[in-house]
Amino acid sequence: MNMSENPSKPAVEAVGLTKIYGSGATEIVAMREVSLRLEPGEVIALLGPSGSGKSTLLTALGLINPPTAGRVAIGGVLVLEGDRALTDLAAFRRQHIGFVFQKANLIPFLNAVQNVQIAMEINDAPPRLARRRAMELLGYLGVMDCANRLPDTLSGGQQQRVAVARALANEPGLILADEPTAALDGARGLQVMELFSKVAHECGAGVIVVTHDHRALDVFDRVLQMEDGRVWPAEKMSFPSEYAGPIMTHASSCSFSNVQVFDHPAASPCLALKL
Amino acid sequence: MNLAARDIRHNLTRLALTAGGIGMLLMLVLGMSGIYEGLVYEASLLVDRVDADLWLVQRETRGPFAEQSSIPANVENRALSVPGVVGARRFVFWTLQRQHAGRSLRSTLQGLAWPQDTGAWLPLVAGRPLGRAHYEMIADVSLGLSIGERIKLGKDFYQVVGLTKGMTSASGDGMVFVSLPDAQAIEFDEPGEAVRLRRNAHAPANLPATVSAVMIKLAPGADARAAINIIQGWPDLTAYTRAQERDFLVHGYVDSARRQLGLFRVVLVVVSLITMALILYTLTLDKTHDIAMLKLIGARDRVIVGLILQQALFLGAVGYGLALLLGDWLFPFFPRLVIVTPADYWLLAGTVLGISVISSLLGIWKALRVSPNAVLS
Numbered sequence: 001m002n003m004s005e006n007p008s009k010p011a012v013e014a015v016g017l018t019k020i021y022g023s024g025a026t027e028i029v030a031m032r033e034v035s036l037r038l039e040p041g042e043v044i045a046l047l048g049p050s051g052s053g054k055s056t057l058l059t060a061l062g063l064i065n066p067p068t069a070g071r072v073a074i075g076g077v078l079v080l081e082g083d084r085a086l087t088d089l090a091a092f093r094r095q096h097i098g099f100v101f102q103k104a105n106l107i108p109f110l111n112a113v114q115n116v117q118i119a120m121e122i123n124d125a126p127p128r129l130a131r132r133r134a135m136e137l138l139g140y141l142g143v144m145d146c147a148n149r150l151p152d153t154l155s156g157g158q159q160q161r162v163a164v165a166r167a168l169a170n171e172p173g174l175i176l177a178d179e180p181t182a183a184l185d186g187a188r189g190l191q192v193m194e195l196f197s198k199v200a201h202e203c204g205a206g207v208i209v210v211t212h213d214h215r216a217l218d219v220f221d222r223v224l225q226m227e228d229g230r231v232w233p234a235e236k237m238s239f240p241s242e243y244a245g246p247i248m249t250h251a252s253s254c255s256f257s258n259v260q261v262f263d264h265p266a267a268s269p270c271l272a273l274k275l
Numbered sequence: 276m277n278l279a280a281r282d283i284r285h286n287l288t289r290l291a292l293t294a295g296g297i298g299m300l301l302m303l304v305l306g307m308s309g310i311y312e313g314l315v316y317e318a319s320l321l322v323d324r325v326d327a328d329l330w331l332v333q334r335e336t337r338g339p340f341a342e343q344s345s346i347p348a349n350v351e352n353r354a355l356s357v358p359g360v361v362g363a364r365r366f367v368f369w370t371l372q373r374q375h376a377g378r379s380l381r382s383t384l385q386g387l388a389w390p391q392d393t394g395a396w397l398p399l400v401a402g403r404p405l406g407r408a409h410y411e412m413i414a415d416v417s418l419g420l421s422i423g424e425r426i427k428l429g430k431d432f433y434q435v436v437g438l439t440k441g442m443t444s445a446s447g448d449g450m451v452f453v454s455l456p457d458a459q460a461i462e463f464d465e466p467g468e469a470v471r472l473r474r475n476a477h478a479p480a481n482l483p484a485t486v487s488a489v490m491i492k493l494a495p496g497a498d499a500r501a502a503i504n505i506i507q508g509w510p511d512l513t514a515y516t517r518a519q520e521r522d523f524l525v526h527g528y529v530d531s532a533r534r535q536l537g538l539f540r541v542v543l544v545v546v547s548l549i550t551m552a553l554i555l556y557t558l559t560l561d562k563t564h565d566i567a568m569l570k571l572i573g574a575r576d577r578v579i580v581g582l583i584l585q586q587a588l589f590l591g592a593v594g595y596g597l598a599l600l601l602g603d604w605l606f607p608f609f610p611r612l613v614i615v616t617p618a619d620y621w622l623l624a625g626t627v628l629g630i631s632v633i634s635s636l637l638g639i640w641k642a643l644r645v646s647p648n649a650v651l652s
Binding site: 055059062064065090091093094095099101105107108109110114117118119121122123127150166178 | 276278281282284285286564565568569570571572573574575578646647648650651
């Protein structure tokens, strides 16, 4: 089942999430009674200083690190109740959640297209179809020319685009991104943020982006602030003028630009690229 | 998508070097087995080729291949009186080490019962059997002698008239065949000074009155058991069949070598296992982050297990192939005969399969313990 195909249900709904590490004198409360709801097609930013619990929240929503208490429902399906899994979490993750991290975390021995393809093959997609869709996703994200290159030959921005393509591979209803632009310069960081916004709006996926980057907040539908394990709505900050203009096209043959990304014929990877 | 194949391509140098090392270790495992087979072959060669049905040896001994045996030379005539016996030959056999042409020549000498036995049964690759009662020899090519070459043994020179191939004793020394009288003359040769001393003491000459054994040929269809029973009644002799004498060689002389080679083989297999396990574990550690990422995107355990197991099987298969190629190339240069049988190849293949699977277990264990959380670290 694909979350984006069920727009009536929230992409993710968390209620009363609490995460406690250690016990007694060494007890640390990383997350306190956090509740949030993300609608399909919505993209939100999660801001906060280091140690505020952002990554803990993200890993709890991503079914990687279950909370101590609280409930998580994804696409209307209750999957976690406290630290108790109500389904096969690995299988659920495989089918319904896409991840993007600060580092692209591409498999170094697979080229760009294989890095995208593997996510679909793991989800039992036939290899030929998986490859075709992977190529289309790379094209949609403007890095098709890099398809056959190994990750260590790609720039940081190109790697991150491949990582986004991998996150989109199985048409997830929820995409979680943990500081995806931290390793990129401002221009490329903005491109990636815009990409998330585009993916959310075109595909109907809910996207949560943890970021420290206040320069790109205009692309988000909502901004949440997290501190000391608690979450509350934050005021949006204005987009700095130096990043408002068109993005410079990279000199590399497999570079990308705004034009490439947004004017690509395969405008929506969710509608045009069905397996 | 085959992840293992792609990872192998990515780490080709490291895996190729490891496979090379494993291949050499496996070649030695194969070689140990081949050396044992070679020992058995060489040890039993003489017994098989000399074509004797029964061996008469000194009472209470196991014959010249197992221990010192000395029986009267005239046993040959006595044996001919046993019903069913159609031939008897004296057997003289011992090891010589002489200097020749500036090098040490170590050989095992056997006397041929001239004129009945001229060495025509020997696998000659050059020259001819013995044509005279004295001063001719047939030598194995491994001794490095050539036809017409003259060797001094005792007080006389012997001319090489024939060359055999593959005729070595159980200890791997090339064999030399001369007539029985010549063999005994060489065996009982005394230095000139010793002869003078003996003559001064009026002691009798050291006459060659004994031989190591007597070989019996039975008539076709003759009852070997009946002949043995008759000979066992003689107080100074014991009779053995060819199979028994061969068994003494293989399970007496060669058995300790078999155990030693077997143990060495086990050690090499264990070293191969540890080497493979170590490299697979190291490769798995290197991939911890990638494995965590694969798990994060939902890879099942069988994908991770398959990645490591296939790499182990690749290492094993390449190592096995290299072992076969290297062995084929290097074994002919080994000083002792190396015989690798099809059974050895199959056994090694099974062993390699086993060590590949076992060596991957450590890496698999480590990989399965990797948490998807590791991506965040």
